[in-house]
Amino acid sequence: MLLLAPDKLAPVNADSPPPRAPAASLEDFLRQVEARAFRFAEINLRQREDALDAVQDAMLKMLGYRDRPAQEWPPLFWSILRNRITDMQRRALFRLRWLLPDTDGRDGETIDWADAGPDPARHHADREAWTQIVTALRRLPARQREAFTLRVLEELDVADTARIMGCSEGSVKTHLSRAREALQRHLEALR
Template sequence: MAATLYPMTGFEFVSDSAPARDATRPLEAFLRGVERRAWRVAELATGQREDALDLVQEAMLGFVSRYGERTPEEWSPLFWRVLDSRIHDWYRRHSVRSRWTAWLGRRDADDEESADPLLAIADGAEPGPLARLADREAGSALDAALRALPLRQRQAFLLRMWEGLDVAQTATAMRCSEGSVKTHLSRALSRLREQLESYQ
């Protein structure tokens, strides 16, 4: 990106000058380090690759414009807070549509299953990233168990146990009290243990 001088104003709009690059380098390193896990969290929440990409992009834009000036120590919980907010927005937008889709889908499924028994067989065409791994079975079970969790429980588990945020940081990211984080996490661990203990 080149520098552009606007003669009428005398302002120089530079988006990639050396000082600007130096200033954004730590931020870029942070985003580079977190973006894959962010996409995975969004993908587990939405079940859609494209929607997850959109959410991560929106979260990056919101985080950089709103919290980019904060100290690097503050970035992690704030980034996850923005992404968590975007995921909640996505849930709100899709809640009404999902209700209608589920209702109509159930009616359609009932009709189709009675007409063609082959359609009742589970579709393995959308296994998700975990299914591509060597231990396909355990990965699929984990994927399914995580998707089945309520949003708050899944977020508490992923942020606290996988991302490694402490309780206070997780509470900041989830915009709730530390007590709520502990409750959500405890329930998530209990449900996951039930379903995944046999895959050790």
Template sequence: MKDAERDAEFSAFVAEHRGALLRIARLLAAGDDARAEDVLQTTLTRLYVGWRHVRRADNRLGYARTSLTHAFVDESRRAHRRRELTTSRPAEGLDGPDPAAADPDLRQLVVAALADLGPRQRAVVVLRHWLDLDVAETARVLGCSTGTVKSQNARALEHLRSRLGPSIHPVPEEST
């Protein structure tokens, strides 16, 4: 494959999936947009370098999600990682409006609760409940046993329920 073809194929993949990957990164980073962008850029760099392997994958987006999750967990393990917080929210980008923007108070509450979780628990919650991966696929992505996924998920959900329980009230559906 020529470099120009490879670049065009990779660019098309990024144009199609960057928004979805950024939303996942934002959840993993518990709303820290700068950290989410850093993790996404690390992931895209890894995907570009290894594109010949990615392009042969049956599910390129699944491969990218796995790479994104690994980049997040790897980055979270670094002892020297600095915590930098942005002072203002960047303008909406290529990924369109934030679906949680409809209720910013709820978004802030959920993101704060996610931030209280450890990186592995947060990754389990995002993979299981945001991406709707089953236990076996989540274990494969994280490189751990299904038992670990189940126990991490149970602990994380217990924490989220205790933190969010009194604050979250379902909105009744309108009768049609």
């Protein structure tokens, strides 16, 4: 399978956006999207293992759509992944928490994607910045977080985002506007 092991994830470089060249095959597309999909899933599920499972399930399901035109792959993949995340979140809600308490303390675990380059101060600053962004994203309502992630981080257009989220284009714009305002307020307060 294409999914990288957690310790093999590509480092996040805040200075340059990830390359988004058109994929020649479904495998190329999945290789290009895997790290971003993992980050999206981990932000929503808050567990590395669950995020890996969700992305891998979405990738497996995409294999059934390999005959579709390449321009349909991004919205289709993000719809599949979003639905898988929603399913996993619903399943978690039905767990009997009083019988199986979640006491492993992983909910506040930091994410170690920053480049471990030669400058420890920069490495620490990058990790802190990412942690603050993830915290701010997690505080957003789910629909705002989805709209922001799909429109801003994944650079999907409004129509594709609306199709993935199952709402109107106007709703996407409203959710995105509210998300940007909330993120700006939260991140300004941290300065």
